[in-house]
Amino acid sequence: MKISEKIPCFYINLQIVTHYKSQVDLLKEIRKPVEADLLRFNEMFRETLTSDNPLLNKALEHLTRRTGKQMRPILVLLAARGADNSAPVLCDEVIHAAIAMELLHTASLVHDDIVDESDRRRGQKSINSLLDNKAAVLVGDFLLSKAIEHAVACGDSRVVALVSNVGIMLSDGELLQLANVDSKEIEESAYYEVVRKKTASLFSACAEMGALLATDHAGYIYTMKRFGMLLGICFQLKDDIFDYDDQHDVGKPAGNDMKEGKLTLPVIYVANKNPEAHALALKVRAGEATQEEIAHLVALTRQEGGVVYAESAMGDMSGMATGLLDEVGETAIAQTLQYYLDYVAKRAL
Numbered sequence: 001m002k003i004s005e006k007i008p009c010f011y012i013n014l015q016i017v018t019h020y021k022s023q024v025d026l027l028k029e030i031r032k033p034v035e036a037d038l039l040r041f042n043e044m045f046r047e048t049l050t051s052d053n054p055l056l057n058k059a060l061e062h063l064t065r066r067t068g069k070q071m072r073p074i075l076v077l078l079a080a081r082g083a084d085n086s087a088p089v090l091c092d093e094v095i096h097a098a099i100a101m102e103l104l105h106t107a108s109l110v111h112d113d114i115v116d117e118s119d120r121r122r123g124q125k126s127i128n129s130l131l132d133n134k135a136a137v138l139v140g141d142f143l144l145s146k147a148i149e150h151a152v153a154c155g156d157s158r159v160v161a162l163v164s165n166v167g168i169m170l171s172d173g174e175l176l177q178l179a180n181v182d183s184k185e186i187e188e189s190a191y192y193e194v195v196r197k198k199t200a201s202l203f204s205a206c207a208e209m210g211a212l213l214a215t216d217h218a219g220y221i222y223t224m225k226r227f228g229m230l231l232g233i234c235f236q237l238k239d240d241i242f243d244y245d246d247q248h249d250v251g252k253p254a255g256n257d258m259k260e261g262k263l264t265l266p267v268i269y270v271a272n273k274n275p276e277a278h279a280l281a282l283k284v285r286a287g288e289a290t291q292e293e294i295a296h297l298v299a300l301t302r303q304e305g306g307v308v309y310a311e312s313a314m315g316d317m318s319g320m321a322t323g324l325l326d327e328v329g330e331t332a333i334a335q336t337l338q339y340y341l342d343y344v345a346k347r348a349l
Contacts, residue, residue, distance in 0.1 A: 026343050027069065033336050034077040037090045041073055041098050048099060048146055059127050059139045063106060066124055071340075072105050072206045073098035075231075078340065079210030079224045082333040083217065090214075093154045097209045100150035100163050105202055107143035108170050110136055115174065116260060158212055166205045173197030181261060181285055186271045186278065191264065192233070199239075200232025207231070223327040227337070230321035235344050237314040240264035244298060244307050255298045258284045265313060266306030267297060274304055318345050 031038060049060045076098040080090055110127050112118070114136050119129040128136035144167065151163040177194045207228030211221040243257040244266055257264055263271070263281055271281040280297040283289040289297070301307065321341055328334035 023343065023347060026339055026346075030074060030078075030336055030340050030343060033081055033085070033333060034074060034090075036088060037077045037081075037095065037098075038070070038074070040089055040092075041070075041077070041095050044092075044095055045099050045102065048103070048150070051142075055131070055135060056139065056142060059131060059135070062124070062127065062130055070102065071344075072202060073102045075203060075206040075228065075340070076101055076210040078333055078337055079207045079228075080214040081210075082224070082328040082330050082337065083211060083215035083220055085330040085333055093156070094210060094213050096150045096153040097159055097213055098206075100147045100154070100159070101166075101202065101206050101209065103143050103147035103150065104163060104166060104170075107140045107147065108202075110140035110143065112174070114140075154213065156213065159209055162205045162209055166201050169197040169201040173199075173201070177262070180263075181287075183285075184282065186263060186268050186281055186285075188265065188268055188272075191268055195233055195236045196229070199236040200229045203232030203235065204228035220327055220329075223324050227321050227324045230317050230324075231341060231344060234314050234317045234321070234341070237265060237310055237317070238345060238347060240266065241307055241310050241314070244302055255294045258289065258294045258297065261285055261287050265310045267301045268306075269309040270301045270304040270306040274300065276300065277304065314345060 046064065049064055051057045051060060076094065077090060080094045109121060113121055113126040114128045114133050117128075118126050120126055126136075127139050131139070147163055148160070151160045154160075173194050173196075176190075176197065180190055180194070183190070204225050205228070208221060208225035211224035215221070240257065243255060243264060258267070261284060263285055267277065267281055267284075271278040277297060277300045280289060280293055280300070283293060284297065318341055322338060325334045325337055328337065
């Protein structure tokens with residue numbers, strides 16, 4: 001069925017996904033409609049991440065050892081199948097697009113680890129820790145160049161423009177975050193601008209790219225672009241909520257973002273209504289807060305409803321994203337996109 005034959009999708013309430021025993025089961029359901037596409041994706045992805053240069057190949061082999069959940073390429077594939085789910089395997093142009101976005105994402109992680117001086121990524125050494133900063137910059141540049149190569153292979157200038165635009169947005173978002181360190185204002189609008197550029201732009205481009213390679217239906221393409229943006233904001237809000245969770249193993253200690261001078265939505269909300277929290281937040285941003293002050297600000301943020309506020313914001317974004325899914329003509333894919341959204345909001349890491 002094509003996108004023009006609109007069918008209302010099957011919705012799942014965000015709060016009551018009860019028939020899956022675990023997040024692993026939910027992830028399996030998300031991958032199920034694109035299993036054949038993912039096999040082709042992984043085959044082509046492995047082929048592109050090889051080199052005759054020993055140092056570069058060492059880095060590439062290290063990166064492919066832990067590839068993550070591949071959520072961004074899966075979104076490209078699902079968006080394409082949301083327009084037309086009839087082909088046994090999606091065309092190579094869509095696979096090239098998925099590879100381009102995964103390479104762009106991976107390059108941004110390599111560069112982020114250099115900027116943040118991080119020594120771990122996905123449970124193993126970061127590239128800058130494995131090699132050094134100079135080599136890591138060049139590895140990131142190689143990945144960016146490969147992303148452009150795969151974008152060109154799609155044979156559609158719109159894909160190249162999207163990849164280019166996301167690269168600009170990622171850099172701009174990182175620079176905005178650095179610039180905020182010197183600001184005495186603690187504003188939600190500034191926070192959301194960074195989130196939109198650093199995180200949500202990539203999800204938005206993935207969904208838009210998959211859609212435009214599968215259909216010329218302008219309404220569906222815009223819907224997927226908007227869905228991806230809302231999904232990406234949810235993804236970042238969930239990440240930020242993790243910073244206040246010391247009850248579960250989420251891969252980082254409570255207050256870790258603050259140790260890096262980052263102010264996220266929970267603490268921004270509390271800082272704007274509590275003078276003590278505001279003063280501490282400015283010290284955090286300036287890198288002057290002690291460990292005890294950070295711990296106190298984390299506690300204040302919890303007590304004053306910052307986490308609940310962020311969860312409510314995430315629920316609002318998720319609800320808006322769900323409301324877009326009746327534009328997806330393929331009912332099974334609409335359902336899978338809802339699973340994807342539920343997974344993002346409920347993930348434990």
